[in-house]
Each structure stands twice: as structure tokens, then as C-alpha cells.
Amino acid sequence: MMLPITAYGHPVLKKKGEEIDKNYPELDKLIEDMFETMYESNGVGLAAPQINRSIRLFIVDASPFAEEYPEAQDFKKVFINAQLVREEGDEWEFEEGCLSVPGINEYVSRKPVIYLSYYDENFEFHEEEKFDGIKARIIQHEYDHTDGILFVDRLPAFKKLLLKRKLSDISVGKHGAKYKMIYPKKRVKK
Known part of the structure; x- marks a missing residue:
């Protein structure tokens, strides 16, 4: 079932x-619905807060990046109660978007390399699993959602100021x- 996405x-x-x-x-059904929602919305990741659930759950499918980043092929995962253990390497820039900020x-x-501890959809524990490149990027973006952080929160103050009107428009339904x-x-105005 397609779920509505929470807006900025x-x-x-x-x-x-x-x-x-x-x-x-109904965790299995929720995960299934999240994948359907992500695919129907043309996303590569979706976190539970984006479907109005304040829980530590997110999904990713990096396949759309496979042509440019071969390691993304068939990289489809569920992350439950994920904890970022550490990050490594020199930061790199990449253009990000978000279903909640259309x-x-x-x-x-x-950072290009992360180590994550998490449970998968079968509640099997994965300890300090390493992810890098585009996979790490997508995971970091979705992980941020479970911590209450949006990608626009990571932008310089001046850039956020320039986006203020667009962000305000999104919050009231003016978007594409x-x-x-x-x-x-x-x-309510007082």
C-alpha cells in the first residue's frame, strides 16, 4: 500500500x-508498504519518520545508481535500530534530494566510509558492518531521518536562507x- 510522505x-x-x-x-507489512512507497515515489531510501512513524527503521535500494556506481547493483536492505559506530575518510560532496523535501x-x-550496527528485517543483528561510497551516502541520509535530521539541516546557513521560501512552500503543499x-x-494565529 502506498503511504503518504511527511512534508518538510x-x-x-x-x-x-x-x-x-x-x-x-505488523512490521513485515510496514516494511513491504515502505518499499512500495519508495518505489512509487522514485526514491532510493525511505525512513519511518517520512511516513509519520517516529521509529528507528529505514530501507534502501541503491539500484538506480548502478549504472554509474556498479556496487549499488542489488543493494537492497532494511535497517532497524541502526547505530552509527564510526565514520572514516575525507568528506565528499554529492547532490542529495529527499522525498520529504520535493x-x-x-x-x-x-564521510565516504561508515560502520553501522543494526538489525535486519528478520531481527538478525549485524555488528559494525562496513559500507562505503554511494551505499554509505544513502544510508547516512536515511539514518539522519531516524535522528530527526534532514539533509537541508546539513547545509550552510546562507544556503538555507536562500531556500527558506521554497521550504515554506513545501510545508503548505506548494510543490511538484x-x-x-x-x-x-x-x-493558529493569535
Whole structure:
């Protein structure tokens, strides 16, 4: 089932997600719906906060990058309760976008190598697994969501200032996304 995506400005996107256990209600169905939502929205990753769930769960499928980055071929994974153990290397810039921030793509600097501990969809534990290159990039972006961080939060202050109007428009539904979104609650003027 296609799930609506939370838009920039929604409070769930700023919250740190809670850990879950293998008894989380309908976890298999949620993961299946997240993959369907990600594919229908043309994404390469999706975190639970983006579908209005404040939990530490995200999925990735780097296959769309396979032509330029062969290591991305068939890289499809589920990450539950992930913890970033460490990062290595010199930061590199890459243009990122986000389903919660449609129509905005900006260059973000991140480390090229990460080590992550996490549970997979079968609740098997993976300790300090190494990821690099484009795989690390996608994971870092989605991991940030589970910590309440958006890629635009990583931009220099001046760049964020230049994007302020576009971000405000996204939060009220003025954007070109072709998928259903959930917008922040309207503020009551006093």
C-alpha cells in the first residue's frame, strides 16, 4: 500500500526515532508498504519518520545508481535500530534530494566510509558492518531521518536562507511532487 510522505516542517521529521523490537505491530507489512512507497515515489531510501512513524527503521535500494556506481547493483536492505559506530575518510560532496523535501536538491558533504550496527528485517543483528561510497551516502541520509535530521539541516546557513521560501512552500503543499503528502498542522494565529 502506498503511504503518504511527511512534508518538510512536519514535527515527526525533527524527532529522534524510538527503537522497536521484533514484536512491533505488523512490521513485515510496514516494511513491504515502505518499499512500495519508495518505489512509487522514485526514491532510493525511505525512513519511518517520512511516513509519520517516529521509529528507528529505514530501507534502501541503491539500484538506480548502478549504472554509474556498479556496487549499488542489488543493494537492497532494511535497517532497524541502526547505530552509527564510526565514520572514516575525507568528506565528499554529492547532490542529495529527499522525498520529504520535493524539488530541492543540494550538495551535502559526508564521510565516504561508515560502520553501522543494526538489525535486519528478520531481527538478525549485524555488528559494525562496513559500507562505503554511494551505499554509505544513502544510508547516512536515511539514518539522519531516524535522528530527526534532514539533509537541508546539513547545509550552510546562507544556503538555507536562500531556500527558506521554497521550504515554506513545501510545508503548505506548494510543490511538484506526484505523491500524496502529509503537511504540518496549520498554526493558529493569535
